[in-house]
Amino acid sequence: MNDNPSPALLTASDLHKQYGSTSALDGADFTINAGEVVAVMGPSGSGKSTLLHCLAGIVPPDSGRVTYRGRELPALSDAERSALRREEFGFVFQFGQLVPELTCEENVALPLRLAGVPRKRAEARAEEWLARLEVADIAAKRPGQVSGGQGQRVAVARALVNDPRMLFADEPTGALDSLNGERVMRLLVSAARDTGTAVVLVTHETRVAAYSDREVVVRDGRARDLAGAV
DSSP, rough: OOSOOOOOOEEEEEEEEEEEEEEEEEEEEEEEEEOEEEEEEEESSSSHHHHHHHHTTTSSEEEEEETTTTTEEEGGGGGHHHHHHHHHHHEOOTOOOOOOOOOOOHHHHHHHHHHTTHHHHHHHHHHHHHHHTTOGGGGGSSGGGHHHHHHHHHHHHHHHHHHHHHEEEEEEESSSOOOHHHHHHHHHHHHHHHHTTTTEOOOOOOOHHHSSEEEEEEEEEEEEHHHHHH
C-alpha cells in the first residue's frame, strides 16, 4: 500500500438534505481517493442514494461542501456540472436505463457521440468495451432483446467508455439474480481497477460490498467510515 497517498479525489463534509419534513442527510461526510472502490451501505431510506446524488452533482445539498479535484460542485453552474458528469463521471443504475430505441453498441457509444467523437471511432470504442464486458455478441440487439444481466453489463460498458475518473453505481445488481450480480460486479470492478477509475458503489448487499476497498455505512443521514481497507 502507498505510504504517501495522493490528495482525495472527492470529499464531502457536513452534508444536509431535507425533503419536506424528512431529513435525508444530516451531517454526512465522505472521502474517496483516485482508483479506490468505496461501498456505501445502509438500510432502505438511510440516505445512501441521496448521498450519491449529492456527490455526483445531480442534487445540490441544502448545506455542506462537496469538492471534486479542488472544485466545489454546488458552486458550479448547471452547464459546468453537466459537462463534468458527461466528461469525467460515469453512472450505472439499478435498471441500467439504456435507450430502448438504440442497439447495445449505440447505447455504449452514446456518451462519446455526445462529446463530439466521430461515429466510426465511437462505435469502435464501444465494440472494445462490449468485448471487455463479455457481451460483444449482442452489439446489434436492442435492450429489450437481451437478458437483465447482459443489459447491465452494457450499462457498465457505457459508463466506462469515456474513461471517467469516477463511476457512481447505485444498486447495480439490485435487479439481478445472485449469479448475474456476481458476474456484473466482477467485471465492473476489474474494468474500473484496470483504468484507475474510482467507484462509489451504493448497495445494501454485503456480497456486493465485498468487492470494495472500504465500506461507509449511512444510517439516519449520517455516514460512518468502517476500518479495514483491502
